[in-house]
Amino acid sequence: MIKFLDLHAQYQSIKADIDLAIASVIRETAFVGGSYAQTFENQFAALIGANHCVGVGNGTDAIEIAIEALGLPRGSEIIVPGNSFIASSEAVTRSGHKVVFADVDEDSYVLTADDVRAKLSDKTSAIIAVHLYGHPCDMDSLVDLAKEKGLKIIEDCAQAHLAECRGRRVGSLGDIATFSFYPGKNLGAYGDAGAITTNNEALALKARKIANHGRVAKYDHEFEGRNSRLDGIQAAILSAKLPHLDSWTETRIQIADYYLDALKGIQGLLLPVRQPWAKQAYHLFVVRTEQRNALKEYLAQKGIETGIHYPIALPKLAAYEYLGQGCESLFVNRSDSLLLSLPIGEHLSLQEAGVVADAVRSFFGTCVS
C-alpha cells in the first residue's frame, strides 16, 4: 500500500516533540493567541523572510482578511487562476469583490502575467497569485504588471511553504501573502490554522485587528472585525514541526526529480515542468493524461493512492455558474479531466517512488528500465 498522505507516520517520527508541545500549552493555558502563537509567528516570519506574520484561524480566512486589509474598492474585480482550491476565489466573493478567472501556464500550472493581462479591465484591483502545487508564480513579471496597472498582489502560498522564485522565498514577494496549515499541507497543524505574511507594517496591523474583532485593546474596538485567531496548541505543534520543514521539502524535491527522470518519454503522459528560476515545494506532483481515470484505477488496484487536483475547474463549478465563465476556451477548463496527482511527501521513500513509477510505466506498456 502506497499512501497519498500519511500523517500518522509523520507523528510517529516526531511524537515526543509534539506531545511535549501540546502538554506545555495545556499547562500554561495559552489556548488562543498567547506566547506560543507569538513565538510561531516570529519563527515563521523569519523563515519566510517577511517582516511580519499574523497567525489566523485557517488559510481561507487568511485570504479573506488579507483582501479586506488591502481596502480595495468595493465590488472591484480580482483575478484568480481558474485551477485552484475554491478557497482562493471564495475569499474574493466573501470580501465583497468579483471573481474573474484567468488561465494558467500549461507547463507549470500557475498564473502568468500574460494570463492576467488577458483578463484586465478598468475594474481590476488585485491578483491572487496562487503558487499552485508548490510551483511559484513568476513574481517578477506579476509585480511589474501590478505596478504598471496599479494592482495589488495577494500571494496564496497554501501549497508553497519554502518555494522560491529566483532564490527568494514566496510569502513576501507581493503586497501580502497567505498560508494554510491545514493538516495535509506541507506544514500542517493538528486542526485548522493559517497565517498572513507581509513586509508592510500597516497591513499587518490592519490584518491583526480584523482577525481579532477590530480591537486595539481588550474591549476597545476600532471597527467591527471578526474572530479568526491562531490557537496555542496549533501554534506549538507548528513550532515543533518547523525544524523539519526544510528536510521534508528536500525529500519532496528528490521524489519529484526521481519521477521526472523515471517517467520521461512516455507517450501519452505529460509531466509537470519546473521553471529554471523556480524552487518548487511539490505539495503535489501532477501529471496529465487522456487516460487519467483508467490510470487512477490501475494504480489503485496496485495499492497506490492518487488524487485529483482539481476534478472540476473553478469556472465550471456550480458555485460559479452565475459568472458564466465555465465555457470559455481556457486551458483550465479543458485540462481538469486529465490531471492526476501521484503520491509525494516526506512519508515516501525513493524505493516506493520507484514502485509508483514502475506501475505508471507498465500501464502505458513501456518497458521498466
Ligand SMILES: *Cc1c(COP(=O)(O)O)cnc(C)c1O
Ligand atoms: C488549502 C488551500 C487553501 C485554504 O486553506 P484552509 O486552511 O484549508 O482554509 C487556500 N488556497 C489553496 C491553494 C489551498 O490549497
